[in-house]
Amino acid sequence: MAHTRRPTGDVSSVKGGRAAGQAFPMRRTRRGKLRPVRKRGWNYPRAGYGPIRRWVPSWRIVLASVFLFLAMGVGAVGYLYVTIDIPQPGDFALARTTTVYYSDGKTKMGTFAQYEREPIKLSDLPDTVPHAVVASEDSSFYTNSGISPRGIARAVVNNLRGGHRQGASTITQQYVERYYLGTTRGYLGKLKEALLAIKIDQQQSKNEILENYLNTIYFGRGAYGIEMAAQKYFGIHAQQLNLSQSAMLSAIIPSPSGWDPAVNPEKAKERWTRVLNRMVGEGYISKQEAESAAFPQTIPPGTSSAFSGTNGYLLAAVDSELRATKKFTADDLNQNGLKIVTTIDPKMQKASVDAVAGLPKDRPANNYVGLVSVDPRTGEIYAMYGGADYKARERNAVTQDRAQAGSTFKPFTLLAALDSGKSLSERLDSSTPKVFSGNKVQNFDGKDRGKIDLITATKYSVNTAYVQLNEDVGPDKTKKAAITAGIPENTPGLDSTLTNVLGSASPRPIDMAKAYSVFANQGVSTTPHIVRSVQNKNGETVYTAETEGKRVFESELMSQMNYALQSVTSSDGTGATAGKLDRPVAGKTGTSSGPWSAWFIGYTPQMVTVVDMYQVGSKGEEEVLTPFGKYTYGIGGGSFPAEIWLRYMEVATDGMKVENFPKPKKRVTPTGDDETETPAKKPSQAPTTRGRPTSSSPGVSPTPTERTPSEPTRTPTPTPTRTPEPTTPPAVVPSASPPPEPSKDATQQTQ
Structure with a gap:
């Protein structure tokens, strides 16, 4: 071939x-x-x-390469789709608002939330809500597979042309982004988002997807989810939304901050009209319904705030206390949907606010009052007035601010004296003025009562007698007694000088509440706290406050203290105003030199209530209290603080069992001698009127006097804070001017 x-x-x-x-x-x-x-x-x-x-390359190679890349792309996408797992919902999706309740566990006090969200079921919403959102955001939602190919193509073309960047996200994609992924960026992130959208669309119902979407989407004004949006924009619950309101909330979803009617009313109305027209086009409403709808009126933004008003101080205290336990982080409190039950009694809290609100209208704007009421047996705080509006002044008058203690510090010297073996019948010279270690001290009213016992010295808050007692006992023991009772050792001004008995230290009201609770609780110390318990979102209790106390003084010692301090609230004592409460009351007034501050601390066996008043200058410096109201000659602990205390306690103790303080084994008799209780003879408690002790010392003038001496050359020391911090110890040099003229009103004389 x-x-x-x-x-x-x-x-x-x-x-x-x-x-x-x-x-x-x-x-x-x-x-x-x-x-x-x-x-x-x-x-x-x-x-x-x-x-x-x-x-x-030849056309064959080009064609083969194209097919190869397409095959690889399809294969890669298919592989990703098969292997990608639906992740756990992100922190944002799981974030729930923490709710804080009063002591009854039912009355809502406020909320904590990084994302203000309150989930609501789709079935509880009116049809206008899902219809408006679907018509506005994704009209093919009920028929697409989680993504919109036509929308993607349109977005790609627009982006390539350099137009405003579009994401072409369906409701399902937006739901995936917010519920599972967080904000997604870049084409790779969008690819993952699209694949998850397809997968979730096959595993979850459309209603489930839409419900989760409506509960996580941001609507502006700090509102996440349709429920909070309804509250923030209209002051109603989502269940109450009508057609116009539903359309408006749906309209602003793409740009909630920019299209808020309060920010851009024209754009908001334009978008609102668009949503109504799309609802008509989708057959959700008739044209007549759209034409008859009126643009809804919204409430001003920021009119409601969890931390506004007096409750803001309570919520801030709750947050601070729980975080101090190291068991809760900020995220725990703001995102975990906790149920926090506080110790605050709603009736008593209102009474505290009303008591301060009852001050005269001419009260200076920079005059501040702190009030805290505590159960001495458990440490639970019944009520706390930290200020008028937390948003206006984020300083709690009870837990953050300080004021010079004045004569409310004298009981610590009395405690040290009794603990060292002295008795209430100890007699001291009350002559005035007197010089102690180079310091000249005088009684406020200039009276010399001669030799007086410790009850009389306490009843009238006699300065010279108490400085002498402090000298006899030792000022270091006064300091130690105060610290043991509960005054923090690092309290500014707390020292071992002779005049520490006159209140040179500047404690916080919460510190004094803890210390005086030891007196009321017969020597057992408890820690004041505002949180009773915390439950997680599953209803499990994860925190319970400690209420067990610790004994720091003997009960007999406290019985003698309480016996002496009841004389303060007798009809002619410095705290006579508080004595009008129809039950046994012990307490102490306090007015620092100047006066820079005024205190009244009064208590029953079940309740210790501390009230202080102070004044802050424009640079945060301590100011002398400006007279106002009926007290034109000056303000003292027995004036406004005692009146506030009484107004509060009359309501707070209403319905509370009347209890007597335990009787001491040793008391002062009318002759000024000790009387020891024996089985054969049980002397009665000091004579009382309507449950109040009266004078037990003979030959004593009924004129009440209580005030630490002032110093004419002393000026306030500026501090970097907006609250009065301690300056120098209170003066012990008599004032150059005579004491204020006594008023016919008994409380005017009790400085």
């Missing part, structure tokens, strides 16, 4: 040949042209072509 030989060509005769003398197999085309024969298999670079053309 004859064989035909394939023609060959010399490389020199082929344009672009590799080298002279090298031959390539050639073939002739139908037109008679010779072409190099392609290599078997992968013909690249192309055989028989010149140095440039041989690298230009």
